[in-house]
Every structure is written in C-alpha cells, then in structure tokens.
Amino acid sequence: MTKNGPGAEINCLCGKSGITIADGTAKLKFQCGCQDCRQALEYGFSKGGKRPNPLPELLYMSSDITAIRGKEFMTALQLREEENEDDSELLGMSRRIYCSECFSIIGVDHPAYENNVFLTFPEHCDNQGDLSVPLTAYVMMIDYTKDIGPMPTDDVPLFTTLRFEQEEDRLFNIPEVDSAFSPREAPLEGITFSKLIEELGGASILNLEEGQRF
Numbered sequence: 001m002t003k004n005g006p007g008a009e010i011n012c013l014c015g016k017s018g019i020t021i022a023d024g025t026a027k028l029k030f031q032c033g034c035q036d037c038r039q040a041l042e043y044g045f046s047k048g049g050k051r052p053n054p055l056p057e058l059l060y061m062s063s064d065i066t067a068i069r070g071k072e073f074m075t076a077l078q079l080r081e082e083e084n085e086d087d088s089e090l091l092g093m094s095r096r097i098y099c100s101e102c103f104s105i106i107g108v109d110h111p112a113y114e115n116n117v118f119l120t121f122p123e124h125c126d127n128q129g130d131l132s133v134p135l136t137a138y139v140m141m142i143d144y145t146k147d148i149g150p151m152p153t154d155d156v157p158l159f160t161t162l163r164f165e166q167e168e169d170r171l172f173n174i175p176e177v178d179s180a181f182s183p184r185e186a187p188l189e190g191i192t193f194s195k196l197i198e199e200l201g202g203a204s205i206l207n208l209e210e211g212q213r214f
Contacts, residue, residue, distance in 0.1 A: 007066065008129035010120060012099035012106055013050065017070030019106060019196070022189040023062040024129030027117055028180040029136055030058040031152065033144030035211050036079060040096055040105070041124065042214035043079075043206070049103030050124055054149030055138075059131055060117040060180050061107075066190035074196075075100045076203040080210065094119075095203040097196070109194045114183045118193035136176050 008024020011017070033055055041052030078095050097106045104126075108119035120127050138158040152158060162168045172178050197203060 006130075008127070010061070010106060010128065011069070011126040012073070012102050012104035013124070013126060014099060014102035014104070015126075016101050017073040017099045017106065018126070019065045019069070020067035021061055021129070022064040022066050026059045026061055026129060026131045026133045028060040028176050029131075029133045030060075030139045031055050031135065031154075032058050032139050033142075033148075034140035035143045036092070036094065037121075037140075038148070039079060039208060039212060039214070040094070040108075041121065043208065044098060044103040044105060044124065046214040047098075047103040049098075049105075053123060055144065055152065056121050056123065057135075058139075059120050059122050059127065059133070060113075061120055061127075061129060063109075063113065063115050063118045063184075063192045063194070064188050064190050065193060065196055068196065070099075071200070073100050074098070074106065074200055076197045076200045078203040078205050079208050081205055081207075095194075095197050097193075097200070107193050109197055112181065114181060115192045115194055116182060116184045117180050133176075136174060137171065139171070 006024055007020055007022050009018055009020050037056055038054060041056060045051050074097050076095055076097050080092050094108050094110045096108045105121050105124045122131055135154050135156050137156050138152045141158055142160040159167055159171055
C-alpha cells in the first residue's frame, strides 16, 4: 500500500511525550468557536500550558500511530459527561490527551471522527507534519462573540451549530470534510488515537461546569 504522505512526530511542548503518525499530512483545517474547545485549552493554561487563542485552529491528522513516547506522561481527560440528548453527538464527548508535565494537548478524539482522523491544536503541541492545508470553514460559532475574541475574517463557509440536518449536510458536502470524516478503508500501520486512549486507561471525567472559564 502507498502512503498518502510521509510520517511525522507530534510532541508535547516540553518534549516528554509524543507520538509518530504514519501520514503526517493534515487533512482538514477548521477554526472553532465552541465553548468546549475554549474550556479545554483554558483548563490546560490554568495547569501551566500555553495561553490559548480564543478562536483556535483545528488540524485533523490521520489516526494511525506508529510510535509512542513518554506514555507515562500522557493523561486522557474529558470535560464532562454530556446530559443534553439533543447535543450529545456534538458536545461533551471529546477525549483529549494532555501531557501531565506541560499540559500541551497532543490530540483529541471524538466518535464523529470514525477513527479516520484525530484533532490537533497546532499552537498547543509540536506538530511536525505538513500543516499547509488551507482553512476550510469556521465551525460551532453560535457561542462566539466579539467579547471573546476577534471576529472571523476569512472568506470561507461559517457554521453556527451542527444541530440541524441541513447544516450538517452542507458541511459534509465540502469534499475535504467528507473525505476526512469518512470511515477508513486502508489498513492501519499502527493503532488509532482512540486505541491509545484505551491503553492509557480511558479518559477521566473532569466534571467541569458547562461554560466555566479559567
């Protein structure tokens, strides 16, 4: 089988933990206005991590891990157990692997990713892959206001939520989105990001109040 791109390392910012992925080419780029991304990044900052951008970049990488470093410094965390059934497919289900030393976020898993990709915040890890993919869309902007940060300026599609079928259909009609989130067809060279979380003992629930700021 031919790879889609060369492998790459994704490490925490202190260098004590990281992974190697078989294909280091980013598949998709969003900027996200949701309160969960802000809360997760602010939580890391409160523990000594890097100060977050209020409208962070999200890069999606192929979920195929061929090497793991510093596993003893990795901890998987989930913000809360989502109780709102209407939003259960979107909110509260992300599991993030932090470095327990510097509170970088190495990556994020969500059931919607179908084990095909995982998410990275390029400002909160050392992602050495090819990150040249252009911005595809602004997503989950319903919670985002000018009091939080600067308004979006790029001329790309913008989605307030994905609660409505019409919005979700429009998002997945973007070819890059449909490709990134489709179930994997080629065999893995290593393990998926969700498998790594299982090997860490699963994600601990932080039970943070929805919308809580740090």
